[in-house]
Amino acid sequence: MFVINCPYCGERDQQEFKAGGEAHIERPKQPTELSDDEWAEYLFMRKNIKGVQYERWNHAHGCRKWFNMIRDTSNDEIKAIYKMGEKPPSI
Amino acid sequence: MSENLRVKSSQYIDETTRVSFKFNGTTYYGFKGDTLASALLANNVHLVGRSFKYHRPRGIMTSGSEEPNAIVQINPNTNRTEPNVRATEVEIYEGMEASSQNCWPSVNFDIGGINNFLSPLLPAGFYYKTFMWPASFWEKYEYFIRHSAGLGKSPTLKDPDIYDHRNIHCDVLVVGAGISGILAAKNAAKNNYKTLLLDEKNELGGSTIYENNESNKIDNKISSEWLKKEIEELKNIKNLEIKTRTSVAAYHQYNYLLARENLTDHLEKKDKTNKIRQRLLKIRAKKVILATGALERPMVFNNNDRPGIMLSSAIKKYSDFYGVACGRKIIFFTNNDSAYESALSLNDKGIKVEAVVDIRKQSETNLEKRVIDAGIKIYWEHTVVDTSGYKRLNNVSIMKLSNDGTSVTGNKISISCDCLGVAGGWTPAVHLYTQSGSKLAFDEDKKIFIPNKNNSDQISVGSCCGDFKLDEILKNLNEKLKNFLDINKTDFENITVNNDQEISKRNIWLLPSDKALGKTKPFVDYQNDATAKDIKLALREGFRSIEHVKRYTTTGMGTDQGKLGNMHALGIIADTAGVKMGELGTTTFRPPYTPLTFGTIVGRNVGKFFDIFRRTPMNDWHVEQKAEFENVGQWKRAWYYPINGETMHQAVQRESKAARESSGILDASTLGKIDIQGSDASEFLNRVYTNAWSKLGIGKCRYGLMLNEDGMVYDDGVTTRLGENHYLMTTTTGGAANVLGKLEDYLQTEWPELDVYLTSVTDQFATASLCGPNSKKILKKIIPDLDLSDENFPHMSFKEAKIGSIVCRIMRISFTGEQSFEINVQSSYGKDLWEKCIEAGKEFNITPYGTETMHLLRAEKGFIIVGQDTDGTMTPIDLQMDWIVSKKKYDFIGKRSLYRSDTMREDRKQLVGLLTDDPKVVLEEGAQIVSELNKNPVEMLGHVTSSYFSPNLNKSIALAVVRGGKDMMGKKLFIPMEDKTINVTVSNPVFFDQTNERLNA
Known part of the structure; x- marks a missing residue:
């Protein structure tokens, strides 16, 4: 299990957190103007890559805040953590 | 005997x-x-x-x-x-x-x-x-x-027994208390690292502690004597915690390790009681030093499994540590020097060593000379070709090996013995190392896998990283520790070490016999009886991957996880297939390293601590009334209240009738309640519910349906507008936490510009739901000064009132189709409120009802239960709830998905009512529905989601999802059961009071 450095609470055990899938997929502002394919792209398509991945995490059993994490899925190395709305740091 | x-x-x-x-x-x-x-x-x-x-x-x-x-x-x-x-x-x-x-x-x-x-x-x-x-x-x-x-x-x-868990945080964890582990722990602790040292044995010191070989000396002391002094010094070191009889079971990423501490297994029965038997240590270490040692390998030869055939190192330990001779006439069979050390050690204790059989070519080192001087015969370049003795070894046959080691020549020599010590070299114990995600490399020279690429802050020291001789172990340990612990010097920096130098090993994975392989039994995995023959057969049959060969032959799949035989299996595969062992890789080492008891894994989480449960403030009353309970999420909810030995069916029929004929009361405290405040609260609700919220007046309630972004129904409930910028949302009992999580997600990540604050108040309020034609009269008795007229307090509205000095929030909303009032008070007054309602309702035969009756009453009205009548594939349109989906709103969660080609299909499964042709027959929930009987295979059109016998209609009713059901009104369908087929007719899902007259009666 990882140790995750919550940007609001500090280092905590992974069991306090919930993974929320790929990050930086913005909900379309005008969904009704999208074709079925475009909407499906937003709704279903996720990369799920082996390697460096940008993810959303939630401190579900803590401050309940969402934040972003850059994680290497091949060895679970956490490369960076940053708040929602912030630009991802260069790694 | x-x-x-x-x-x-x-x-x-x-x-x-x-x-x-x-x-x-x-x-x-x-x-x-x-x-x-x-x-x-x-x-x-x-x-x-x-x-x-x-x-x-x-x-x-x-x-x-x-x-x-x-x-x-x-x-x-x-x-x-x-x-x-x-x-x-x-x-x-x-x-x-x-x-x-x-x-x-x-x-x-x-x-x-x-x-x-x-x-x-x-x-x-x-x-x-x-x-x-x-x-x-x-x-x-x-x-x-x-x-x-x-x-x-x-x-x-x-x-x-009692089991326990403990969390430990330390700077340095040292696994294994052999000479390397002890020195590592000592130097870490002395340099201000909070250190934990673990060993699976009951004594510290590993194999060095009983090493009395005169030629292995540290600072001119026999190595065991020197180590004893070191162990003695550990006692005075602060920062150091030592646990023996503690086996590390798993090494996860981020230096998170699980270990089992054994506390009472070695004690007499009378000393075991009321003590913790085993404790699971959950260790989070900043740095980990693996000093797990090495396991001696057996060798693979014909009939190598008889009782009396043991590892050479084990024979040495039994004699030197336990003072036990494993036999009276012992032979050693080896491909390296370690058997000679065992032979000498046994000879010193007066145990007869008959001979040493060595597959290597003759050589002369100090060690061999001493063995010859002791009068022990050495058979150079010989191999064991067979053994005999069914229940105990009594004889071994040896023959000369050919130059290339693939066949045997010359005469067979037979030697009688009662014990054979086999020394096939050493395999580093890298199990924990690879569990951590770190990668191995194959050392072609030593024929071992050694640690190569570390995945966390860790080092491997001693023989688990392939150092086998005392001088090289201590020299490398010194350098590694300085680097790893970031210190200038260790306390064993200047010691002098003397030990025998080893002549080269000779590795033959499968030793030849004078018989053909097919006629021999060279075991590779002892526990599962996998032989070299089986491995070769697997290769002939086309298996190539080591993981496949393992599963086909079961090599390494016993409780020992192939700790002894896996290397030989790899070697035989590599030799036979003509590939390099390094390219072949290893099978995956999975936790636990040694088996764990279930008790250790669950710890204290047994019996009533098995899972968390939640009880409402009225719980004691339900218990006193001998209610039956059911689990809803983590809640214990009253299910039904049997009287005078009623069955569940009888109780539910009685409760359901009473609720419609006079009055019933339900403990609805478990419904999720979310307090929503902020200047954008109305806009927020507009975005999360399918219907419109902007125009809801203060003091009014509205039912809302919440979708997932994929258009499927996620949750439902009534939300009340308490003030201009203040709402109270209710959710399903089981969905409360998830709904709050989902709403927070949207607020924090998609719509951070909205001024909205969410607070869970589920536990803060207790709710009694009073229903039935006499509910108004009962409420009037409790709160005489509240105007309950339909004009002042209509259906779907809210009033704040006082019962005595207790403030309560009352919603006139209904999940039964009857007039009803949900009274919310601060939790601590919940039981008091309930008892007041019961007291006031006596003259109206107020009947407490549980979740089963609630389900029946709402089914009579065709109200859905999210999670029972829906399963994550139902849109509001599928549920025939088009009326709640706003056409005017530009957007809400899930809206776009309702216009996808798939969600607009006419032949989706849709919610309908079902009436059985025989009104007495009650359908089984989950039963499949078909439209044709004499077809095989027949298409399943859907299934029954809710089914009850309605006492108020005196017939069986059911809700079901049926493919294209919307257009099937009045159509006959069939429900084939094991013993009969039930004929049903599709109907309106609202069975009772279709015009909602009773709400205002």
Whole structure:
């Protein structure tokens, strides 16, 4: 299990957190103007890559805040953590 | 009958404390400090078990956790019985009993032994190949296969012991307390690292602690003497915690390790009670030093599995540590120098060593000279080609090896003996290392896998990283520690080390015999009876991946996880397939390193601590009324209230009638309640619910349906506008936490610009839901000054009132179709409110009802329950709830998905009502629905989601999802059951009071 450095609470055990899938997929502002394919792209398509991945995490059993994490899925190395709305740091 | 093979008093065995124990019904004696294995060997008992497949007699082979053969049932038929315990690990205590496994009727006469003679008929994959046809017979075969297989018996009585968990955080964790681990821990702790040192044995010091070899010296002291002094010094070091009898089971990423601390298994029965038996340590370490040592390898030759054939290092440990001779005439068989050390050590204690058989070419080192001087004959370049003795080794046959090591020549020499010590070299114990995600590399020279690429802040030291000689171990340890701990010097920097230098090894994975391979039994995996033949067969049949060969031959799949034989399996595959071992890789080492008890894993989370449960403030009242309960999420909810021995059906029928005829009361405290505040609260609700919220007046309530972004119904509930910028949302009982999580997600990540704050208030309020035609009269009695007229307090509205001095929020909303009032008070007044309602309702026959009646009443009205009538594939349109989906709103969660081609299909499963042709027949929930009877296969149109006998309609009613059901009104369908087919007619899902007259009656 990882140790995750919550940007609001500090280092905590992974069991306090919930993974929320790929990050930086913005909900379309005008969904009704999208074709079925475009909407499906937003709704279903996720990369799920082996390697460096940008993810959303939630401190579900803590401050309940969402934040972003850059994680290497091949060895679970956490490369960076940053708040929602912030630009991802260069790694 | 027992003989005494004690050779010399050992300082690790307390010879003043004699311990009696039983093995297979016979009483034996050992000493305090003995393992079951050492005590049995002292009594000259080698035969302890039978192998898994051929039921061959097997003896003790090792002295540690890698033991494949000597696995026993401890304290059979008692509440403390434990199967598959390694006799080499378990310490004896007064009154202990143990028995052999996998044999019947006894280990001496085992009927399954017939398999040994049938073995030519039982190659690898035998069961897979044989019991395939006819497929329908599998159930018959399985019964017999399950009975003839299997190891120990799992306990059937309640476990009397207590188990515990403990979290530990440390700077440095050292795994293994051999010489490397001890020095590492000592230097870490001395340099202000908070250090934890763990070892699976009961004594510190690993194999060095009983090393009395005159030529292995540190600072001119015999290595064991030197180490004892070091161990003594550990006691005075702060920052250092030492735990023995503690085995690390798993090494996860981020230096998170799980270890089992054994606290009472070595104690007498009377000392076990009311103590913690085993504790799971959950260790989070900043740095980890692995000093897990190495396991000696056996060698693969014909009949290499007989009782009396042991690892050379184990024989040495039994004599030097436990003071036990493993035989009276011992032969060593080796490919390296370590057997010579064992031979000399035994010779010193007066144990007769007949010969050393060495597959290497002759050489002369100091070690070999001393063996010759001791009068022990060495057979250079010879190999064992066969052994004999069914239940105990009595003879080995050796022959000269050819130059290339693939065949044997010359005359067969037969030597009688009662014990054969096999030394096949050493395998670093890298199990934990690879579990951590770190990667191995193959050392072609030493023929071992060694740590290569670390995945966390860790190092491997000592023989687990491939250093086998004392001087190289200590030299490398010194350098590694300085670097890893970031210190200038260690306290053993300037020691001098002397030890014998080794001549080169000669590695032959599969030793030849004078017989063809097909006629021999060279075991690779002892416990599962996989031989070199089986591995070659697997390769011939086309298996290439090591993981596939493993599963096909079962090599390495026993309780020992192939700690001894896996390297040979790899070597034989590499040789046969002509590939390099490094390219082949290893099978995956999975946790746990040694088996864990279920007790250790669950710790204190047993009985009522098994799972969290939540109870409402009215719970005590329900218990007093002898309500039956059901679990809803984590809540314990009153299910129904049986009176005078009523069945559930009878109670529910009575409760349902009463609620509609006069009055009923339901504990609705478990519904999720979310307090929503902020200047954008209305806009927020507009976005999360399918219907419009902007125009909802203050003091009004509205039902809302929440979708997922994929358009499927997620949750529902009534939300009340308490003020301009203040709402109270209710959710389903089970969905409360998820809804809050989802709303927070949107607020924080998609719409951070909205000024909205969410607070869960589920636990802060208790809710009594009063319903039925007399509910208004009852409420009037409780709160006389509240105007309950339909004009002042209409359906779907809210009032704040006081009961005495207690503030309460009352919503006039209905989940039953009757007039009803949900009264919310601060939780601590919940039971008081409930009792007041019951008291006031007496004259109206107020009837408490549980969740089952609630479900029935709402089904009569065709109200859905999210999660029962929906399953994550139902849109509001599928539920025939088009009325709640706003056409005007530009957007809400899930809106776009309602216009996807798939969600607009006409033939989706849609919610309908079903009426059985025979009104007495109640459908089974989950039953499948078809439209044709004489078709095979027939298309399943859908299934029944809710089904009840309605006492108010006096007929059976059901809700169902049916493909294209919307257009099937009045159509006849069929529900085929096991014994009959039930005819049904599709109907409106609202069965009762279709015009909602009763809400305002």
